[in-house]
Amino acid sequence: MKLTAKVKLLPTPEQRGYLLETMRRFNAACNHISAVAWETQTFRQIPLHHRVYHAVKDRFELSAQMAVRANAKVVDAYKLDRAKLRSFRELGAITYDDRILSWKLTASSVSIWTLQGRQTIPFVAGAYQHKLLQTRQGETDLAYVGGEFYLFATVNVEEPEPVEIQDVLGVDLGIVNLATDSDGERYSGKYLNSVRHRHRRLRRKLQKKRTKGAKRRLKKLAGKERRFAHDVNHTIAKRIVEKAQRTNRAVALEDLKGIRQRVRARRPQRSTWRSLKRAWLHSWAFHDFGQKLSYKAQRQGVRVV
Incomplete structure (x- = not known):
């Protein structure tokens, strides 16, 4: 591998x-x-x-x-x-x-x-x-x-020997709950979404100032939100793979094709922030999560479907 x-x-x-x-x-x-x-x-x-x-x-x-x-x-x-x-x-x-x-x-x-x-x-x-x-x-x-x-x-x-499969652990992805497995365990996105909103609000504020200090601050912030999201992806993927390995199960991951078009923002979300629908639906790295889950599972001998 x-x-x-x-x-x-x-x-x-x-x-x-x-x-x-x-x-x-x-x-x-x-x-x-x-x-x-x-x-x-x-x-x-x-x-x-x-x-x-x-x-x-x-x-x-x-x-x-x-x-x-x-x-x-x-x-x-x-x-x-x-x-x-x-x-x-x-x-x-x-x-x-x-x-x-x-x-x-x-x-x-x-x-x-x-x-x-x-x-x-x-x-x-x-x-x-x-x-x-x-x-x-x-x-x-x-x-x-x-x-x-x-x-x-x-x-x-x-690569280790594949784990002997006795069952399947299903994983459904979302925005409010970043992942939910078939055991009912939820991996909440509340904190990540609050971080995203805070960064978005700060960027908007700094961009309006257009001062040298604001530009320096924007440069320092560049990529910080993305790195944080990747770290969250790593953490959740690792927990799911460890659980599947411990219980001798494969992981069935939701088919994400067309996820951007299928998911819609709820009415309360639209009224709270104008740009929330676009920002929330397009900022979460579903593909990145799938890649991290796949390679972590492969390293532990866990099958991913």
Whole structure:
């Protein structure tokens, strides 16, 4: 079973500059490769590699393997959509392999290729992430998020033997009660919804001010609500999976297709807040919850239907 371990890099100010310049140069190379691919309608990896490899190495001063990785990033992008020219953000993520990034787990550091040569940079991670990294296998993504550098490493975790199923635990999802299982246990969304409303009200207030201080505050708040919702998803999914494992049951999850169109806000909700219907029905991450429940169940040998 493949998972992703996320760790935070702690570069020096000098190394930070090296990483930023490497990301800019790498993504500029990707944009160049993308233009060639679009102009010549060459979207397969090997033919495109022959067209751009030497030019990319010389023009952007990338190593051989970095040129290969840039080509692979462009090819992957066109696998999703060939209807338009693909472009890449200046500080978009870079995918490293073991030739250009090596891990030193005992020292909690990595040796990573940059335009200024190899740099040894420490990282910080919790015990859970360190344990996952013991089974690291494959590529690692370097991403610049919120002014910080993170590594997302692919790890391979062994799956346990499936639990012997004796019954099924049904799970119904909602908004007032985020989840309700067939035993009658409810996982209330009251606190989460109050947090969402408070953040929504604060954002609206700050946006009206339009001052520098308000903008700084908005930037600081960005993503806070989403991270909180993801944490709630993790907690509820973990409790449901533990219950199913303890009672030797599979988990039957509600089919969420069309949930946005099926669910309607009640009349009292409409009269309380004008935007409540739209905000409540479209802010809860049903898909995210389903993904978290599925992978947690798979790690515990619990079947999900």
